Amino acid sequence: MxxxxxxxxxxxxxxxxxxxxxxxxxxxxxxxHPLRRGKVLPRERAAHERAAVEELTVAGKRVRVYRWGDGARPVVMLHGWQSRASRYAGFVPRLEALGLTALSFDAPGHGDSEGRSTTILEYREILRCLQDRYGAFHAVVAHSFGATSAFLALRSGVRAERLVTVSAVTHFxxxxxxxxxxxxxxxxxxxxxxxxxxxxxxxxxxxxxxxFDATHRPEEIHVPMRIIHDTDDDMVPVAQAHALKAAYGDRADLLVTSGLGHRKVLGEAVVIDGALDFIGAGPGESGRGGF
Known part of the structure; x- marks a missing residue:
């Protein structure tokens, strides 16, 4: 503490x-209210600064959106509480190499967006707005609280071909x-x-x-998913990842890592590889890793 x-x-x-x-x-x-706004880290600066910057408005608050690519085959990436879009910098070149458009945003009260706070409902509305702008997502990648929000959105009209969760908060x-x-x-x-x-x-x-529980009505979410979680996560126990796997059965595979914790996992090569191998796999393929 x-x-x-x-x-x-x-x-x-x-x-x-x-x-x-x-x-x-x-x-x-x-x-x-988040106690702090995440800053762009030195290793994230290059990707952050070359993003095309856009805005949308949710609940009267301007939301900063970042895009790498022309908008085709979008992959949207959701950050967690007290975090920001730039944490996905390591994903960007890999997505571009696959011919995919990388999309992310700073949630209200986070990063460079307006407001003092956000909710799971605002995350859902942001995804709906981005879908209206770019079409259905090739994939959704979501960390921590962002993953909780992704499940709600996918049960509420947001469409995606694949889902990757990292350190997901399963139980609201x-x-x-x-x-x-x-x-x-x-x-x-x-x-x-x-x-x-x-x-x-x-x-x-x-x-x-x-x-808002990620395991609520699992039959309503049909996308294949990869669940990535670390055994040494000090904020969200790995048991929550096993609960997700149990709820979604054959639709999900589980990649368990160790020694990474919770806050910095998005910058780790094994996490980026696990996510991108799955996102880039062909139809019916699960990518490397898994159970």
Whole structure:
């Protein structure tokens, strides 16, 4: 646990005794808003700067979109919480070599996009807008919270030929549970947080914990998928990848790595190779790796 998280958790737990409602509002605010915006890393700079930059608007917020290619055979790449599109820099030349267009975006509240926060529903709307602009996707690649969003989008009219998930958050409730664990929140604050997520953040959504779960109604998603997850992921246990595999059966293969963790996996050669081998495989082929 970082010093900042430990301090915030201690302060919130202390406040929860005399002022539980105030502590609950503060915890909910921290949950909804990224604490930092990811910066473009030196190794990402070259790819980032040669992207064609576009914009779209979702929920009144301008969203920065990046494109490498002419728009044909698009592969859209979704980043996770407190991340940004440039994390996929290592994927770009490989996709271009396959004759594919690489697409990504900074979600609201992230990177160079407007806003202070985003939701899974905004991710879905962004994918719908990009599909309207470029057509159905050759593939979707998604990391962490972005993967959770990809499953919802694919059950909601977004079309793709293949799906690659990396460090996927399979169970939507894990987001609240992991936030509570990182801050060391007491049981009362954890319960209050889940209540606020359900009744404030998603007040118009029926049963969000079920609806946003990546294993919800698996029969509605027919695309072949590759699930990539690291055994040493310290934020999303590899058990969630096994749950995805169990839900989607023969439609999915599972590539398990080790020693990579959660935050930096998109820059690792074994992850890029595993994703691109699958994306570039012909119809009916699964690419190298697998079970």
């Amino acid at each position: 970082s010093r900042g998280a430990a301090f915030a958790g201690t302060a919130l737990n202390a406040l929860a005794g005399p002022a539980p409602a105030l502590a609950g509002r503060a915890a909910f605010g921290l949950f909804c 409730g894990h987001l609240a549970d992991e936030f509570g664990r990182i801050l060391g929140l007491g049981p009362g604050l954890r319960t209050d947080l889940r209540h606020r997520i359900e009744h404030l953040l998603f007040a118009d959504v029926q049963a969000p914990w079920q609806l």
